[in-house]
Amino acid sequence: MGTFLALLIERPVSLYAAAVLRIGYGLLYLVFLLREFPHRDEIWGPGSPWTPALARQLFDETGWASILTLSDSRTYFEACYAAALVTSALFMLGWRTRAVSVLFAVVVASFHARAIFMTDGGDNLILLMSVYLAFTACGRRWSLDARRQTDPAATGTRPRFHDVRRPAVTVLHNCAMSVIAVQVCFLYGSAGLYKVQGGSWGSGTALHYVLNLELFRPWPALSLILDEHALVIAVAGYLTVLLQVAFPFVLFGRLKYPVLTMLLGLHAGIAVFLGLPLFSGVMIVADAVFLPDRFYRSAARLWPRAVRPPGFGKTRAPARRESALVPTQPGPTG
Template sequence: MIHRLNHFLSTKRVLIGTSLMRFSLGTGILFYLLYHYQERHLLWGSEGLWPTEKFMESSGERGIITLFHLSDAPWFLDGIYHIGILAVVMFTIGFRTRLATIFTFLIFWSLYYRNPFITNGGDNIVRIQLFFLLFAQAGTHFSLDRMLSQRRTSSKSRLEPYSSILHNFAVLVMILQLVCLYTTSGIYKIMGSMWQGGTAVYYAMRVQDYVWPGVSEWIWQSEGLIVLLTYSSVLFQVSFPFLLLNRYTKYLALLGAFCFHTGVGLVMNLALFSWYMISFEWLLLTDSEYHRLIKRWKTLYSKGVSLVRRQNMEKESMREWVG
């Protein structure tokens, strides 16, 4: 029993999902940094939207320490920003992953608290998940670190079992964080009168920042579609943790999450938020489930290729017979 427990704890799990999360999350953060590159001094500079005096006062009250406490000079912001872009690129491609994750977390943490008025729920959960990702093995797959490690032989460290336990614990906490997010969001929706009445999506889509011209009007003019979207959103979020308890309904939870966030990203102009949330969904499948999906995909692909070839051969033989 003890041997089985030790084997269970000391075996790294969800390595593929963690690596996919790293790549997807890094892509989103890199887009965020490049998108705001020209306006970085306006958003985070000493004379920008949130001046240094107010930033220092607010962070002092909350007990927050960031890199911007070291200096408020424009050259320092430029240095932090460019180092951040480099760190996120390394993080995304998986080069020196552990070090790149540390720098990515520090940069994102500092930018998040330097101007908290331009953040959203997506930035908040990224900040939390990045912290736990510091303790996980995020560069095992789809990374330069893996390519480089295959070229050299390395002996296992004595600390390897402890590293595995730490990785598994970090992954578990990140999954629980995601589950808690969906559950609490669903519960708060249930308590809202607009969600109970089936009109919440209508009023949310009427906010000017969330309008998709030509599409939003078509959606909110359909009473049945509005009610369906409202109730299905609540049902998905409340049932999400229970769907994960079964190996088959888990795929339904993932499909629902992808559809839900894709719809939110497109219809409500929250593309980056949805990208962040979808990035975390990769954690919900085990390595064996990913291998099973890949195997099934290869089987379906080979059958499809064989079918196309057979049809082409039949057409060719028919042409020869007619000719």
């Protein structure tokens, strides 16, 4: 118990993983908003079939809220959309992250609520993650904030309350990162157990039916080629269920790395064969929370100096050894 409390209070865990979540979700939402820019009015704006008045009626019943329904003005909507683009970009870059992370959560929740009937699992998860990240110190690494903190000209005498605030920030960060990890475990575990109950997954034919749904066939010819190999389809289906059910139980063993690698391949396949790149991206970024900080430091050293993240390699003093959210095991980085 004492060790757990010390881990919770003494230092923030998985700072690099938190930075990856910030960069990943900020980038994904920015790309999402840019991709839907030509259709923004039909989805979220005053010209949507689901009008702001209808949305407000639903909010009165459900308790949701959205800044997009505060006015029916098109000018107001365009200003909100521009602000959402800027907020996503600043969150990704880690500028004034403490405040911008809250704004990012408000943006994601507002757009999610405004088009609630057009959301899917990926939208639900990025909404949860945006709220969780608002409680983390996700701007401590690979951010403009980190670069500013390592600039001697920008670091003056810290206010006295800083020493009092830091333990509270550390506890909030560690709790939020733990909640993120538990959320992902529940997501995989429940998805796997739900599939086990289905007859098509038990017979190995579930992916056959999925590949033949017109709604999820961005490349019909490619889907047909894969569908011709019944054995491959069956093995992929069984492996999917096995990975999802086993995921929460392998995090403290050496199987963590191969399982994460196979899940990466699974999500890549979903993006290509089912045409769900946003959902796959959201899941891949979520999986990043389970990789230790030493993995990210090693990966960053391999990058060309010109494209290294802001704040990397500019410490003024030797950094203390950072704790990982999940105890690390010998893996691909040693």
